[in-house]
Amino acid sequence: MKNQEILHQITEMADEERRLRDSLTTDRTGGQAERRRLGELERELDQCWDLLRQRRARAEFGQDPDEARVRPQSVVEDYQS
Template sequence: MDQQQILARITEMVDAERTLRESLASGAIDEATERSRLGVLERELDQCWDLLRRRRAVAESGGDPDTVRARPAAQVENYQS
């Protein structure tokens, strides 16, 4: 996955997260099920942001960003930007 693909995926997930949060706030959806979906989405976003940052750092230092792989969700979960 290259940088543009990662950014596109992040955009998709942010839009999905926003929609889920709005639906939860309005009470339009089942809270238990959607909170679970929201948690999965948040973990995937953490992974994508981490991957993007690490790829950029490797590229800036002259390395090959294609060698960087996503870390497990548990490792990057709840990162603060």
């Protein structure tokens, strides 16, 4: 996956995340399925950002960005900002 494709995917997921947050804010009953999907999106977004950072770092240091791989959610969840 190339950087532009990853950024496009991030944008689409961020839009869905925003819609879900708005829906949960306006609809106080907030369905469990929406909350579950929101959690999934947050973890998937973390993975996408991590992959993009890996690709950029590899390119910066003269390595092949295509060798970057999606890391498991359990790994990227523990990163500190």
